[in-house]
Each structure stands twice: as C-alpha cells, then as structure tokens.
Amino acid sequence: MSDQFATIITDAIKQLNSLELPVWQKTDMFSTTYRGRQENVVNIVKTACQLAYTDSTHTVYELTFSKGCPGDTDADHYLNEEITPIKLGKTLPNMHVDCKYSFYAFGDADYMKDIEQIVNMAEAKGLNPEGMHYATKLSGSVNDLFDYFNEALSYAHEHIRHYVMEVTISVNSPSVSSN
Known part of the structure; x- marks a missing residue:
C-alpha cells in the first residue's frame, strides 16, 4: 500500500529476472507466473516477497499454487530441473507474515482427510492455524511459511491428482494491531 507500488513490484521481479532461474516465467498485466519444479517455484516466490518487503510498507501478496491442469504444458521440461538455491549476494529479511489460504482438491471424493493432514502440518510448523470461513489463517x-508450503505441496503431490492452493499473505498490516 504505497504510491510506489509499481516500482516495488517491478524492481523485485527485475532482480529475479536478472538471475538464471530454473523455471519458466511470464509476466503479463495481471501477474507473474512461475512454472517448474515445486521447490524452485516456492523458493522464487518467497524471494520475490522478500525483495518487495520494506519495514514500513503494508504489502499483500496473492499467490496460486496448482498441479494437474491438463492444458498447462508450457515448458514442461522445467519440472525436472535440479533444486537450485537463489544466490543474490545479500541477506533477505525473515519478516513476520500473516496469511490466509484455501486448499482445493479436485476429483477426489475423500478430500477432507488430505486437507486435514495439510492443516496439521501447519500446526507442526508452529504457524498457529486458525479456521475462518473457507480458509485457514x-x-x-x-x-x-514457505517451508510449510513446500511440505504441504509435496504431500499434495503424492496424494492428490489435481489441486489448487490460493494464498493471500499480508505484511505490516495496520489492521493487525486493531485485532
């Protein structure tokens, strides 16, 4: 929530694009999509959030992680890349975040046991999951948080054919102190 929002977003993406990333990437007028091996995508998205972070700016990140869409085949070869750490030459912040997410399993009749397992993984990570309407905080x-995403998505990859996880992350929200 800054009058410099466009610069904040594009600078973070430009910093990432200056690196050799082991993913397919496309930026359009709505978003940036990263496609590739799960661990690489999650790490790149985390890094983008960290690069856009400043101490005094309320920032909200909207993320979608998915697997199983039959028409999504662009650059499939990136799915087999090695896990590659991002090397920026600087330390990135490990800031406090608040998040809400919804996990949707498609095509599985008994999906609630998998969603329960995924939420329990957040508890084990110390992320204090709280139920809310149609989401978990x-x-x-x-x-x-992103270590948890990697674990949850790995579990989902092994147990669910087609899923989507919708995530909203908030940093420095002025409403946190009023709750």
Missing part, C-alpha cells in the same frame, strides 16, 4: 516468519 496462519501466522509466523516468511521462512517458516
């Missing part, structure tokens, strides 16, 4: 460090 999490709170913790950005590193713990």
Whole structure:
C-alpha cells in the first residue's frame, strides 16, 4: 500500500529476472507466473516477497499454487530441473507474515482427510492455524511459511491428482494491531 507500488513490484521481479532461474516465467498485466519444479517455484516466490518487503510498507501478496491442469504444458521440461538455491549476494529479511489460504482438491471424493493432514502440518510448523470461513489463517516468519508450503505441496503431490492452493499473505498490516 504505497504510491510506489509499481516500482516495488517491478524492481523485485527485475532482480529475479536478472538471475538464471530454473523455471519458466511470464509476466503479463495481471501477474507473474512461475512454472517448474515445486521447490524452485516456492523458493522464487518467497524471494520475490522478500525483495518487495520494506519495514514500513503494508504489502499483500496473492499467490496460486496448482498441479494437474491438463492444458498447462508450457515448458514442461522445467519440472525436472535440479533444486537450485537463489544466490543474490545479500541477506533477505525473515519478516513476520500473516496469511490466509484455501486448499482445493479436485476429483477426489475423500478430500477432507488430505486437507486435514495439510492443516496439521501447519500446526507442526508452529504457524498457529486458525479456521475462518473457507480458509485457514496462519501466522509466523516468511521462512517458516514457505517451508510449510513446500511440505504441504509435496504431500499434495503424492496424494492428490489435481489441486489448487490460493494464498493471500499480508505484511505490516495496520489492521493487525486493531485485532
């Protein structure tokens, strides 16, 4: 929530694009899409959030993670890339984040056991999951949150054919102190 929002967003993406990333990437007028091996995508998205972070700016990130869409085949070869850490030459912040997410399993009749397992994984990570209408709220460090995303998506990859996880992350929200 800054009058410099466009610069904040584009600078973070430009910093990432200056690196050799092991993913397919496309930016359009709505978003940036990263496609590739799950661990690489999650790490790149976390890094983008960290690069856009400043101490005094309320920032909201909208993310979608998915698997199983039959028409999504662009650059499939990136799905087999090695796990590659991002090397920026600087330390990135491990800021506090608040998050709400919804996990949707498609085509599985008994999906609630998988969603329960995924939420329990957040509890084990210390992210204090709280139920809310059609979502789960999490709170913790950005590193713990994205480590959890990797674990949850790995579980989902092994147990669910087609899924989508919709995520909203908020940093420095002025409404947190009023809750």
